Amino acid sequence: MTKRLKTPLSENDVRSLNVGEAIYLDGVVYTGRDEVHIHALEYLEKGKNIPVDFKGAALFHCGPIMRKVGEEWEVVAAGPTTSSRMNSLEPQFIEKFRPGAIIGKGGMSQPTIDAMKQYGCVYLAITGGAAVLAAKGLKSVSGVEWYELGMPEAVWILNAENFGPLTVGIDTHGKSLFADVSDKVKENEPAVRERLGLKK
Amino acid sequence: MVAEADIQSAVVELLRRTVVKLPSDVEEALERALDAEVDETPTMQLKAIMENIKLAGEGNTPMCQDTGVTIFYVTLPKNCEIDVERGIIDGVRRATSEVPLRPNAVHPITRKNPGDNVGDGMPYINWKVGSNDFIEITVMTKGAGSENMSQMAMLTPSQGVKGIKEFILSTVVRAGGNPCPPMVLGVGIGGSSDICMKLAKQALLRPLNERHKDPEIAGLETELLEALNMLGIGPMGLGGKTTAIGLNIEYAYCHTASLPVAVNVQCWAARRGTMRIHPDGRSEFLTPEE
Numbered sequence: 356m357t358k359r360l361k362t363p364l365s366e367n368d369v370r371s372l373n374v375g376e377a378i379y380l381d382g383v384v385y386t387g388r389d390e391v392h393i394h395a396l397e398y399l400e401k402g403k404n405i406p407v408d409f410k411g412a413a414l415f416h417c418g419p420i421m422r423k424v425g426e427e428w429e430v431v432a433a434g435p436t437t438s439s440r441m442n443s444l445e446p447q448f449i450e451k452f453r454p455g456a457i458i459g460k461g462g463m464s465q466p467t468i469d470a471m472k473q474y475g476c477v478y479l480a481i482t483g484g485a486a487v488l489a490a491k492g493l494k495s496v497s498g499v500e501w502y503e504l505g506m507p508e509a510v511w512i513l514n515a516e517n518f519g520p521l522t523v524g525i526d527t528h529g530k531s532l533f534a535d536v537s538d539k540v541k542e543n544e545p546a547v548r549e550r551l552g553l554k555k
Numbered sequence: 556m557v558a559e560a561d562i563q564s565a566v567v568e569l570l571r572r573t574v575v576k577l578p579s580d581v582e583e584a585l586e587r588a589l590d591a592e593v594d595e596t597p598t599m600q601l602k603a604i605m606e607n608i609k610l611a612g613e614g615n616t617p618m619c620q621d622t623g624v625t626i627f628y629v630t631l632p633k634n635c636e637i638d639v640e641r642g643i644i645d646g647v648r649r650a651t652s653e654v655p656l657r658p659n660a661v662h663p664i665t666r667k668n669p670g671d672n673v674g675d676g677m678p679y680i681n682w683k684v685g686s687n688d689f690i691e692i693t694v695m696t697k698g699a700g701s702e703n704m705s706q707m708a709m710l711t712p713s714q715g716v717k718g719i720k721e722f723i724l725s726t727v728v729r730a731g732g733n734p735c736p737p738m739v740l741g742v743g744i745g746g747s748s749d750i751c752m753k754l755a756k757q758a759l760l761r762p763l764n765e766r767h768k769d770p771e772i773a774g775l776e777t778e779l780l781e782a783l784n785m786l787g788i789g790p791m792g793l794g795g796k797t798t799a800i801g802l803n804i805e806y807a808y809c810h811t812a813s814l815p816v817a818v819n820v821q822c823w824a825a826r827r828g829t830m831r832i833h834p835d836g837r838s839e840f841l842t843p844e845e
């Protein structure tokens with residue numbers, strides 16, 4: 356079953372999702388990597404104005420390649436970056452800004468899983484490196500904030516249409532597909548070791 | 556006569572081809588991986604990858620937004636008088652704006668980004684002098700997601716092959732879904748600490764369907780690949796049958812008292828490109844194939 360959802364996501368939408376489900380997104384998607392997390396949290400602490408509203412938003416761990424055609428920006432390639440790099444910042448980011456979905460690759464650690472459960476946010480896995488396919492679902496660019504952080508680190512405001520496929524990797528019930536897989540890998544390891552002639 | 560400008564333009568074209576299209580051995584391995592999957596999630600991941608490869612080719616756009624850092628391997632003819640290094644550096648600069656490539660190269664401490672993928676030591680060029688009359692240039696555009704999962708260890712000789720297998724296994728388990736699996740593993744054994752790392756990366760330059768010429772090493776490659784695919788990490792670490800589509804080993808003799816081993820982790824977007832520039836200025840693009 357494939358679901359189509361629109362951003363900003365309602366808490367209801369978010370809490371109805373379960374790991375393994377495939378979904379497609381419509382609406383605004385923001386990009387943000389390490390620097391955006393650091394910046395946003397710093398701005399909040401200092402009481403400075405944050406140019407975008409992350410409430411219910413889809414935050415995409417992505418450092419895209421963008422191209423300016425005349426006055427307009429265009430997405431050239433926009434695949435996900437490794438989400439675990441944001442592990443130490445995400446729980447606080449979720450608590451303070453209440454995004455509805457984090458899109459990325461590789462999954463995130465327990466504190467983020469806990470924050471997602473508590474505040475109502477899901478992790479959506481998008482195929483890593485499939486940047487052209489992802490760009491196809493990001494139809495236009497509404498703007499860019501914090502461009503001084505550099506092209507890959509800035510907040511790009513993108514308009515998604517049928518953006519996906521995305522797989523629910525972490526849901527609001529504390530389940531993580533990545534944790535399931537790593538449990539399975541642990542189960543499989545003894546057989547792998549035996550095959551390689553290694554001690555169990 | 557080859558001029559520096561020819562090198563520059565050829566490097567731009569080589570980079571364009573490299574980031575847009577995969578070598579045929581990699582694409583075939585991915586197709587086989589797709590055929591092998593039965594579950595919905597891994598099938599969806601591999602389908603997305605294949606669809607992405609198709610779209611990148613049609614649109615002549617980079618297949619992944621991380622166009623990496625540029626690592627070159629150059630074989631010069633004897634008595635080469637042109638400034639190939641200049642040609643490569645200027646080629647990278649031009650390719651960054653023309654292809655475009657993502658400006659990835661930054662100062663390691665200040666993190667300042669010059670915006671053109673050029674800085675001290677980057678592009679990195681490995682030099683060799685050969686006996687042909689052409690210049691051969693190979694480039695690997697290496698993404699960070701996979702590179703960050705790479706590891707090396709100084710084992711003791713008594714740890715032997717078992718130690719090497721243990722190390723490769725733990726590197727792959729630790730990498731999990733991070734390096735955009737199905738991954739390719741380049742393994743370097745022997746030499747010294749720096750040499751085994753170089754060998755590991757060089758191993759990634761060999762087509763996936765070509766085994767090492769030493770039958771014992773070839774056997775080890777096959778055994779490791781089969782075993783690692785029993786782990787179940789699967790495409791994007793979401794579970795599945797194919798965790799790695801290739802594993803190549805290169806070795807060098809080492810000190811009797813040491814056993815260095817390195818694993819360079821590569822992603823499904825295992826991009827590499829090779830061209831030759833002939834004495835008449837003609838450039839011939841070998842990999843990725845037309």
Ligand code: SF4
Binds near residue numbers: 484622623700733
């Ligand atoms: S690991 Fe490879 S496929 Fe994944 S984002 Fe990086 S360069 Fe692209």
